[in-house]
Amino acid sequence: MKALIRADASVELGMGHRVRCQALAHAFTQLGWHCHFVVDRRYEAFSASEDYLIDREEEGIALAKTADLMIVDHYGYSADAINALFEVQPALLVLDDMNDRGNFSAKWLLNPLNETYSTHVEHPLTGRQYALLRPEFLARSTQRQHCHASNQLLITLGGTDPLALTLPILQALKARGFPLNAIQVLLGAKANNAAAVKQFCDVNQIALEQGLSDVTPLMSRAKMAISAAGGTLFELAYFGVPTLFAQTADNQTRSLQQHVPLGWCDSVRFDSVGFDTVAPLEQAAQVACLVQRLEQKWHDKTWQQAARNIAQQCVDGRGAERVAKQVTHYFIHQQN
Template sequence: MKALVRADASVEIGMGHRVRCQALIHAFTQLGWQCQFVVDRRYQAFASPDDVFIATEAQFWRLAEQADLVILDHYGYAADAITQLYQHQANLLVLDDMNDRGEFPAKWLLNPLQQDYSKLIEYPLIGSQYALLRPAFQASHIDHSSPQRLLVTLGGTDPLMLTLPILNTLLASGFPTEYIQVLLGANAKNAAQVIAFCDDNRIAFEQGLADVTPLMKQAKMAISAAGGTLFELACLGVPTVFAQVAENQTRSLEQHVPLDWCCSVRFDTVPEAARQQRVARLVEEVNRRWLDLQWQQNARQTARRLVDGAGAERVARVISDFFETQ
């Protein structure tokens, strides 16, 4: 069986689509599938040499017709574009977050948030049990030691370059540098300046780690972007102050913040000149919650109940079972 995965990555798009699709590819591969990314040539710098590169949508349609399954994780596809793709390959799995693209047909629809979709979706896969995490999270066991670190991680690209102002504000607030752990994505903006700052202030940092679970397990709390990392931190029970850096993170925060294992400060809707005020608010929230041990304990328990790390395996099994019964 062959699956094509349509997802792009760039500084503007971020790395989250590709990362969660890689988790799904791993699960399908374990069941004997052949999987391959299909990527727009404009984003070749963030792709793998093994990917298939396309310049037009017609090229993708021809590839889709030859596959058994197409997995679409791409905000560039509105309802009409998804409908066109479905006409070329009805065995279509659409990954979604916001449920804001209108009605479209698909065999399967995956959203780790509770959302209602039209009857054009044959098999909705809805809820946090379908959150797509890398295999390391499923294999991770809860660390019963007492974590001491504040993990600062603003996504694969840190599109708004928030890491450095957050670190500056943390230090100005008197937060102990020995407790800070910075995690930079391989393609993080402003990485050289962040690394220099960390060196100057003896702050621990890592960049481009293939497995982030050891750092997350050491985290008493985290400051994080609110993309796919939200589900990773929930799985490992890390209370978090999220920096919202993109519109597509709105629904996940609307559903998770009321559960009180996390809180959030929004950055994507404010001009650059006003971001420092939001950074100060975020750091104030971190300092307040850093000493609230009862909240942290409750938050850890709540978060771990939400995500078990086996979502990709569940999705791959559901779809494989469908093909086995045809």
Template sequence: MGYDDLKVLVRADASVDIGMGHRVRCQALIHAFKALGWQCQFVVQRRYDAFASPEDEFIETESEFWQLAEQVDLVILDHYGYSADDIATLYEHQENLLVLDDMNDRGDFPAKWLLNPLHQTYSKSIKFPLTGSQYALLRPVFLQQNNLAVTPEKLLITLGGTDPLALTLPILKALLTSGFPAKYIQILLGASAKKADRVLSFCEENNIYVEQGLSDVTPLMKQAKMAISAAGGTLFELACLGVPTVFAQVADNQTCSLEQHVPLGWCRSVRFDNVSEEARRHRIEQLIEELNGRWLDLEWQKKARKTAQGLVDGAGAERVAKAIDAYFS
């Protein structure tokens, strides 16, 4: 069991460009640490205050962050703006450092703990690597899900907290043009989704179910027979609930997770972040073709559901917090 005076600083910025995923998964970790008696504090760069909480600690410079890091027991860093050299500098100020990573593309850097929900190999500069989907950081609500009581029949479309490429509306239009029935579609928009007002108007005109900024997404996910989704942290949430998915890759940092998960057979993917806006139209057609080709394939869906649920159990944040807490105990 943890001690009441142990303190952790969590560094994870969020914006339209960065997305919300870093902050969301760190919130899952904070919940797990608080359950063990830790005091937790987000540290946010001032220019990202629009996506922060009033309780956060705001900084103007990195040296302010380093000073704060020296005064606590643990620092959690989930930040792609940090190079290997930057991480090494932070480590000089606080050796009890947990780095969250997805791509393993920053080269060698030191940290006491490294968390990656994919199977990746790191150097000996990492003392305790925590890798694999058993460490995927999901919100506590995913732990409380039981097997489905009803047969799901909906298509869930969710393009992340910010929908950075504004894909929801063009995908929706292409889906209806392909003849997909509107009554089976549910749209989930992030609170800060791009062009959300246009999506909301279109859904109202076409009698399509839409929600924005839900704090608990599990009821919608449990009704989903399949999903079209961005491939950030939502990938692990959909896997946990066994939802076969066609992923729209909207950022480079989603490459590794898709390279590991698509071959397992429970999902497909189409990439959007590395092509022009013109080429995206063609890729949307590809994505709709993939979806329509799988929608009636119940045998594939059954296998996909079973595979996905076997990968992620929702207890990742708890596992990580307990492993670190045990070190201090």
């Protein structure tokens, strides 16, 4: 059976859509599916050689007719656009975060948050049990219970770091006297402002990795993290890493609204203040707020232990497998 996945990635869009859909594609492939991404040609630099490139969304709709299953993880698709796609391909799986597009029709709806959708969605797959993690996370399942004896702060601002937050956070940590030898920076392969971050890390002897295909070793040994709040939220929860999240996009709002009250993480919002356009003093104030909250929790071992336990209860790493099995079961049932 053939599945097509409509998702894009870029510096502006980030890598989250692509990464979580890759996890989903792997799970479907394990069950015998053939999966291909459908990508806007403008974002070809972030595509793979086997992807289908399109110039207009109408081309994506035409391709959907040739597949057994169409998966859409794209904020550019309004409710009307999703309904139009559903008319030509009723075997439609929509990934969603914000639940703000109004009513639309789909065979399946996937959201790892607790949200309620209309009856136009036949099979809502909602809740933390559907969080999509890459297969390498399950491969390190035995390391979830490690003692977190390291004194390492992981800083990872997403695949592209769209607001270029890594450098000002590092500068603020240095200014506050945070031990630089305790910092591990993780940059995406196409991270914004990467050259300046590398230079700062070289001068200050801060550990840095970029473009890792497997990030699990760094996450599994982190004492705490400063992170963007996209799909990385579920990855850090899986390993039980207490985290200060820098919200860099509006679509991260609901996940933080549901996870921060649980007590394993905290957050500071950057996207709502236009961080990349406001005055330097305002930027510094936002970064300082994040760093100060980190300092408050860095030596609080009681809170950290409680946070680890809570976080690990949120995500078991089998979300993609659950989705692929449920969808595949539907097709098998239809054939019989």
